[in-house]
Amino acid sequence: MRFDLVDLQLFLHVVEAGSITGGAARAHLSLASCSERIQGMEETLGVPLLLRGRRGVTPTPAGDALVRHARLVFQQLQRMRAELGDHAQGLKGTVRLQCNTAALSEYLPDALAGFLARHPHVDVALDEHPSHEVAKAVRDGVADLGILSDAVDLSQLESFPFRTDRLVAVATPELAQQLAPDGHPVPFVRLADFDHVSLAGDSALFNYLELQARRLGRTLHARVRLRDFAAICRMVEAGVGIGIVPEPAARRHAQTMDIAVIELLDAWALRQLAVCVRSFDALPRHAQQLVDALRA
Template sequence: MSTRLDLNDLRLFLHVAETGSITAGAGRSHLALASASARVRGMEDALGVALLTRDRRGVQLTDAGRALQHHARCVLQQMDKMRDELSEYAHGLKGHIRLLGNTAAISEFLPETLGTFLAQNPYIDIDLEERLSHEIVQAIIDGIADIGIVADSVDTGHLQTMPFREDNLMVVMPRKHALARRKQLPFAEIVEENFVGLSGGSALQEHLSGHAIRTGKRLQYRVRLRSFDGICRMVEREVGIGVLPATAALRCQKTMAIKCIPLSDAWAKRQLLICVRNEAELPGHTRQLLEQLQRQT
């Protein structure tokens, strides 16, 4: 039996495995659903074994599928190393780095650093995605991503970690708010206020919602927006209050009629960490980004 699986097949299979959906995997691979389904069935036919079990909720990996997932990751990581070593001779090949970060890292800290890095390295592409810190840790452990940036409150297990930035959280409220004269505030004291927050899927909002649930409450959002600046503009208009990283809150306070007050809870005083599985095993271009992230601390 001849098994003919190309790199695009392997990337598609990893995307399907990660998302638990052929539809979502097809989207990440920029393929039509019909084409992606045909490729997956072609892999199963070529290997002579079922790789996925399918139901209404999506797909699950079979034992053979998990074995293919492991080998596909190894093959693609090795390809990245090869691209890096040959980049001086084959400029048509591009290095790819998968970088995951929480809300604060992606919104406040990474744009400038990544902009500089990409300008200096035109043959490297970065796949950047926002996730919750515990999801990022698991993705790094599983080899789904190369570098993660997480809050230090999460258990990073045996991953290698390095400091990145401080990320303390602050309450933003209108200057005339009844609590605006306070020096600091516990989250439990504001949890019943009307909130302005980020749009659904934000790692920061998931983090805050989890702490609200621990107090027996649920956050009430008047409106959700896509940016920290948008939140502060709504707060300025007395729509509600928000909780933001200090960097964003203090930046907006310079030009808007808002008051920024530190949260007193221990979990609100955070250090962002860079995490990787094994720095020595990373392709050269990925180590280069890692070094630049550390230089910017």
């Protein structure tokens, strides 16, 4: 079985146009030459590839199989050209990355900074979304890769471990003593009815905490909504309310602020963050290298 790339591209043109005439026009070939090439492919295979009718052509089951393989061939050629271009000119491109709040604020900056410093010709288009939206964006091809909680549906995606993320509460020492006098973890339900200091309403973490409160039949009351964890901890120190933040942020700010850290008993407070992609092998080389950097 011997097909050249012209044959494969021509066949795709014919199937996409729905007619041999239309395919010939797209390939800039004469109708006679196009028909001869298609017939030669069918004779080589020993099976018909097209069903011919007055309104055009449609692929047979064998034709459908050829379409799938031809598209894979051209996708692989495109990746080959891109990778060879990378070697010639250095990695170039933009990676579309979506992640949840914890990844964006606590874990991603260091890993991303190192990668960008090593690859000055690669840009990253970064957006924050709740984990389930990140998964959908990657699945739909809106994002090249995502960083999310692996508790969400990861079907049709490849995923790799990134970081372990634990959420904790921060409160004034007096309130912490009241809520957890023995220093043991407390269930979120004991905190849900207190005033809270939260991230802004469009943040992925705020949406996640609201979801957990709804599951308990509660509604979180946020007295103020802020843009970063340092501001939340300052408000907590002033006695405005309780905050729920990633443990690294809580421990860091507890060193310079008069606040106490309260561990949460709930299983959902301990999350495994993962890097997800539709297909690692299908990513451009510069995106693959970013995935490798994040996994490291």
